[in-house]
Amino acid sequence: MPLSCARRLAARLLSSRRPVGRPLGLRAYCEEEAGGSDARKRKSKTPKIYTKTGDKGFSSTFTGERRPKDDPVFEALGTTDELTSAIGLAREFALEKGHTFVEELDKIQCVLQDVASNVATPISSARDSHLKRTTFSEKPVMELEEWIDRYTQQLPPLTNFILPSGGRSSAALHLARAICRRAERSVCPIVQAGETDPNTAKYLNRLSDFLFTVARYAAEKEGNKEQVYRRTE
Numbered sequence: 001m002p003l004s005c006a007r008r009l010a011a012r013l014l015s016s017r018r019p020v021g022r023p024l025g026l027r028a029y030c031e032e033e034a035g036g037s038d039a040r041k042r043k044s045k046t047p048k049i050y051t052k053t054g055d056k057g058f059s060s061t062f063t064g065e066r067r068p069k070d071d072p073v074f075e076a077l078g079t080t081d082e083l084t085s086a087i088g089l090a091r092e093f094a095l096e097k098g099h100t101f102v103e104e105l106d107k108i109q110c111v112l113q114d115v116a117s118n119v120a121t122p123i124s125s126a127r128d129s130h131l132k133r134t135t136f137s138e139k140p141v142m143e144l145e146e147w148i149d150r151y152t153q154q155l156p157p158l159t160n161f162i163l164p165s166g167g168r169s170s171a172a173l174h175l176a177r178a179i180c181r182r183a184e185r186s187v188c189p190i191v192q193a194g195e196t197d198p199n200t201a202k203y204l205n206r207l208s209d210f211l212f213t214v215a216r217y218a219a220e221k222e223g224n225k226e227q228v229y230r231r232t233e
């Protein structure tokens with residue numbers, strides 16, 4: 001597959017905000033660009049979700065590098081994808097209960113796409129045009145801090161260790177929080193290697209605090225008791 005196709009695909013993915021985890025495959029994209037193969041033209045114009053380009057255990061970064069699928073970049077992308085999926089589930093539970101923080105969760109899911117775009121663009125192989133499209137600033141980190149402070153003010157002070165509990169919304173937010181911490185751990189080595197913006201790891205660090213705070217807020221608003229830690233002996 002010509003590299004130029006990979007790059008054009010990546011550019012289109014970023015501009016269309018197609019999720020990093022499930023873009024249109026390279027072959028499908030190149031055929032689409034070329035007007036489609038004869039067979040495909042006859043059958044259908046719908047591009048296939050699988051391209052088979054990853055079958056040998058390698059995949060592409062946004063900069064066009066082919067790397068093994070157990071590379072730290074794909075590990076971090078996969079974990080970020082798990083995180084946004086867990087938030088998506090928590091969001092559904094929260095929506096059923098009419099929680100107002102659903103709005104913040106919506107924005108967070110979009111910002112996580114930006115985190116993934118930045119991680120998918122290793123600085124050592126990026127050109128200026130890649131970097132320009134995938135910048136990640138401190139602004140969303142600051143916004144999270146404002147949200148954490150606002151919700152914390154509405155909660156009773158913490159006097160015990162809280163166990164993941166407090167109803168479905170709250171428990172799902174705790175699960176998302178734990179996955180968020182794993183996402184942070186997976187991004188840290190990439191930051192330390194100087195390959196991604198440190199604000200991505202900062203964002204994930206603040207996000208786990210935000211998820212903890214809204215987990216408690218959800219339990220409180222729903223009138224659910226949170227389980228507290230008690231020594232078992």
Ligand SMILES: Nc1ncnc2c1ncn2[C@@H]1O[C@H](COP(=O)(O)OP(=O)(O)OP(=O)(O)O)[C@@H](O)[C@H]1O
Nearest residue numbers: 020021023025050051052053054059060074077078
């Ligand atoms: N297992 C994975 N975990 C995390 N990220 C991945 C994984 N596989 C691929 N990626 C990333 O997600 C993007 C889209 O994934 P996709 O499944 O289309 O890639 P692929 O496996 O290389 O190709 P295909 O599935 O079409 O054969 C890739 O370009 C790569 O950046």
